[in-house]
Amino acid sequence: MNPSLQLLLVLWISFEVSFTSRLTANLVFLILAIIVLLFHHLRFRQWLWLICGPFLPALALFVTIVAYSPGHDLHFGLVLVSRIYLYVMAGATVTFTTTPLKLAQSLEQTAHLPAKFAYGTLSAVNLLPKIKQEVTQIKAAALMRGVTLHLWSPTLYFKAILVAINWSDQLAQAIESHGFVEGHPRTAAHPITVHWYDWVLLTSGIIILQVLLIAFP
Amino acid sequence: MEYRIHQLTFTYQEQPVLVDLELTLNSGTLYLFSGRSGSGKSTLLKILAGLLPRYGGNLHGEITGAVPGSAALMFQDPSLQFALDTPRHEIEFALENLATPPDKIPQRVADALNFCQATHLADRRLVTLSGGEQQLVALAIIVAMDSQLILLDEPFASLDHNHRAQLLARLVELKNQGKTIIIADHDLQGYRQYKPTVIAFEKGHCHVLTDQEANRRFDQADELAKPLLAHLPDENGAPLFSFDAFELTTNGATLLTIDKLKLFKDRITLLTGESGSGKTTLFKALTKLHPYVGSVTHQGQEVRTIKAAPYARQVGLVFQRASNQYLNVTVNEELELSQKQGQNPFFTPVRVQMALEKLGLAKMGERVVYSLSGGQQKKLQLLVMLMMGQATLLLDEPFAGLDNQSIDVVWQLIEQSRAVCPQTLIIISHQSAGLASHIDYRLHLADHHLTYQGEQRHES
Numbered sequence: 001m002n003p004s005l006q007l008l009l010v011l012w013i014s015f016e017v018s019f020t021s022r023l024t025a026n027l028v029f030l031i032l033a034i035i036v037l038l039f040h041h042l043r044f045r046q047w048l049w050l051i052c053g054p055f056l057p058a059l060a061l062f063v064t065i066v067a068y069s070p071g072h073d074l075h076f077g078l079v080l081v082s083r084i085y086l087y088v089m090a091g092a093t094v095t096f097t098t099t100p101l102k103l104a105q106s107l108e109q110t111a112h113l114p115a116k117f118a119y120g121t122l123s124a125v126n127l128l129p130k131i132k133q134e135v136t137q138i139k140a141a142a143l144m145r146g147v148t149l150h151l152w153s154p155t156l157y158f159k160a161i162l163v164a165i166n167w168s169d170q171l172a173q174a175i176e177s178h179g180f181v182e183g184h185p186r187t188a189a190h191p192i193t194v195h196w197y198d199w200v201l202l203t204s205g206i207i208i209l210q211v212l213l214i215a216f217p
Numbered sequence: 218m219e220y221r222i223h224q225l226t227f228t229y230q231e232q233p234v235l236v237d238l239e240l241t242l243n244s245g246t247l248y249l250f251s252g253r254s255g256s257g258k259s260t261l262l263k264i265l266a267g268l269l270p271r272y273g274g275n276l277h278g279e280i281t282g283a284v285p286g287s288a289a290l291m292f293q294d295p296s297l298q299f300a301l302d303t304p305r306h307e308i309e310f311a312l313e314n315l316a317t318p319p320d321k322i323p324q325r326v327a328d329a330l331n332f333c334q335a336t337h338l339a340d341r342r343l344v345t346l347s348g349g350e351q352q353l354v355a356l357a358i359i360v361a362m363d364s365q366l367i368l369l370d371e372p373f374a375s376l377d378h379n380h381r382a383q384l385l386a387r388l389v390e391l392k393n394q395g396k397t398i399i400i401a402d403h404d405l406q407g408y409r410q411y412k413p414t415v416i417a418f419e420k421g422h423c424h425v426l427t428d429q430e431a432n433r434r435f436d437q438a439d440e441l442a443k444p445l446l447a448h449l450p451d452e453n454g455a456p457l458f459s460f461d462a463f464e465l466t467t468n469g470a471t472l473l474t475i476d477k478l479k480l481f482k483d484r485i486t487l488l489t490g491e492s493g494s495g496k497t498t499l500f501k502a503l504t505k506l507h508p509y510v511g512s513v514t515h516q517g518q519e520v521r522t523i524k525a526a527p528y529a530r531q532v533g534l535v536f537q538r539a540s541n542q543y544l545n546v547t548v549n550e551e552l553e554l555s556q557k558q559g560q561n562p563f564f565t566p567v568r569v570q571m572a573l574e575k576l577g578l579a580k581m582g583e584r585v586v587y588s589l590s591g592g593q594q595k596k597l598q599l600l601v602m603l604m605m606g607q608a609t610l611l612l613d614e615p616f617a618g619l620d621n622q623s624i625d626v627v628w629q630l631i632e633q634s635r636a637v638c639p640q641t642l643i644i645i646s647h648q649s650a651g652l653a654s655h656i657d658y659r660l661h662l663a664d665h666h667l668t669y670q671g672e673q674r675h676e677s
Contacts, residue, residue, distance in 0.1 A: 155544060
C-alpha cells in the first residue's frame with residue numbers, strides 16, 4: 001500500500017479507537033494488522049518484541065481496571081488491552097512494510113509535504129546509527145582524558161548536543177552541496193504511485209471502522 | 218566559462234582569513250591550491266561553492282562567472298557530506314535535486330559509480346564505509362551532478378596511493394571535458410605529471426606560481442615521498458601487544474586475520490595499507506571499541522577483559538577525526554583538562570605554551586575548537602593527547618591535512634616528549650612523507666594479513 005495513505009489510515013484508526021471503547025472494532029483491526037504482518041515474514045525476535053514489549057503496561061492496565069475499578073469492568077479492561085496491542089501492531093505495519101526513505105519520498109510525492117521537511121527528517125533518521133557510534137566514542141575519548149562519563153553526566157549530553165549542532169549545520173551544507181535548493185522543482189528517481197486499490201483500502205478501512213464502532217459492542 | 222575573483226576579503230570571528238584576493242580561473246584547467254593548513258585554501262573553496270558566507274563569516278569583494286549550483290564541493294571530511302543511507306540513494310537524491318528526468322537517473326547513477334570504480338559500494342550503508350571508500354562515493358556524486366566547477370578539499374588525505382592515482386586520472390579526464398577542477402592539497406606529490414596550475418596560499422594571500430616555482434615544490438614533495446627504509450624487528454623482549462589467532466569482522470565479512478604477531482614496547486611502528494583494509498578497525502579493537510575473535514593481549518592481559526577506565530590511562534587513541542577527541546568548547550578548556558589529567562611530565566605549562574607557539578596555535582585560547590581549520594584542529598588534538606602521556610598512543614592518520622612544516626614541528630614535539638616520557642607509538646599514515654627517519658618498524662596490511670616490512674638487520 002502507498003506509505004502515506006497507509007500512515008493516514010493507521011493514524012485515523014488509532015485516533016478513533018482512542019475516543020471510543022468498542023472491543024469488536026479493536027479486535028478486528030488487531031487481527032487485520034497481524035495478518036498484514038504475517039505476510040511480511042518478520043523474524044522471531046521481532047515478533048517477540050511486538051508481543052512482550054506492550055505486555056507489562058497492558059497487564060497493569062487490565063488488572064487496575066478489572067480488579068480495582070469500582071465497576072470491575074471486564075469489557076473495558078479488554079478494550080484497553082486490545083487498544084494497546086492495536087497501537088503497537090498497526091504502528092508496526094507501517095515501520096515493517098516501508099523504509100524511512102520510501103515514506104519520505106511518499107510524503108513528498110503523495111502527500112505533497114515540502115521536500116525540505118521530508119528529507120530533513122530522513123537525514124536525521126539516517127544519523128541515528130552515527131549518534132550511537134558517537135556516544136560510545138565520546139565515552140572512550142573521555143576515558144582517555146581521565147574523565148569517566150556516565151549516562152547521567154552532563155558533559156556527555158553537552159558534547160552530544162554540540163556534535164548534533166555541528167552536524168545540523170554540516171547536514172544543511174551537505175544537502176545543499178548536492179544540489180538541493182528549497183522550493184526548486186525536483187524529479188523522482190522512484191516515483192511513488194497511488195493505485196486505485198490504495199484508495200479502496202483507505203476508504204473501505206475507514207467505512208468498516210465506522211460500521212464496527214456504531215453497530216457492534 | 219571563466220571565474221573572476223576581484224578584491225575578495227573574508228573574515229571569520231573578526232580574524233581575516235582571506236585578504237584582497239585577485240584571481241582568474243579558466244575552464245578546462247586543473248588548479249592546485251597549495252599552502253599550509255589555515256592559509257585559507259578551504260575557505261576559498263567554500264566561497265566558490267556558495268556555502269560561505271551564508272554559513273558564517275563576512276565577505277567583501279566580488280566573484281563573477283559563478284552560477285549558483287554550478288559548483289560541487291567535496292568536503293575535507295566526506296562522512297559529513299551524506300544525508301541518505303546508501304551511495305545509490307545519495308546519488309539519486311542529488312540527481313532529483315537537479316530535476317533530472319527519472320528515466321535517465323538509473324543510467325547516470327551507474328555511470329558515475331562506474332567512473333569512480335565504486336559500483337561494488339552502491340548499496341552498502343554509508344556509515345559502514347571506510348574513509349577512503351566514502352571519498353570515492355563523494356566523488357561519484359560530483360561526477361553524477363556533472364558540475365562545471367569541481368572543488369576538492371584535501372580529497373586524498375585518507376586514500377592510499379593507488380586510489381589516489383586512479384582518482385587523479387579521472388579528474389584529468391573531467392578536465393579534458395572542459396570542466397574547471399580545483400584541488401586544495403598541502404601534499405603536492407603525484408601531481409606533476411598532470412601539469413596543474415599551482416596557486417600558492419600564504420596567510421590569506423595567494424599568487425599563481427611560475428612553472429619553475431611549481432617544479433621546485435614538486436621536487437620537494439618527491440624528495441619527501443621516497444620509499445621507506447625499515448628493518449624487521451629482531452627483539453626477544455616482552456611484547457606490548459601480542460596477537461594469537463586474532464580475527465576482525467565487519468558486516469559479516471572478514472576484514473583481517475592475524476595468526477601470530479607482536480607489537481613492541483617503546484618503539485614507533487608505522488601501519489600502512491589500502492584504504493578500507495581495516496587499519497582503523499584494528500585500532501578500535503585495541504581500544505575496546507570494536508569486538509574481535511581470538512586473542513590479543515596487552516602486557517599479558519586479554520584486551521577484551523581489561524577494565525576500560527584504567528586501560529584508557531595506558532592506551533590512548535588519537536582519532537582520525539580531530540573533533541572526536543574534544544570534550545570541551547574552547548582551546549584553553551581542552552588544554553586545561555589535559556594539564557590537569559595528564560601524566561606526561563614533559564608538558565609543563567611553559568612547554569605547552571612554547572608548543573602552542575610553534576604549532577601556530579598561540580593566542581587562540583578563546584577560540585571554539587570546532588571553529589578551527591582542519592589542520593589546526595589536528596595539531597591541537599595531537600598536543601592534548603601527547604599531554605595525557607599514555608604509555609601507548611595509537612595515532613590514526615595524525616598528519617592528514619598537515620603541511621610539511623607542521624609535521625616537522627609535531628615530530629620535534631614527539632621526540633622531545635619521548636626523551637622524558639618514553640611512549641610506544643603506533644601510527645596509521647597514508648603519507649609516508651618524511652616518516653623514514655622517525656619510525657622503527659613498518660607493518661603493512663594487505664590481503665587481510667598484517668606483516669612486518671623491511672630488511673633483516675645485519676650485525677656490524
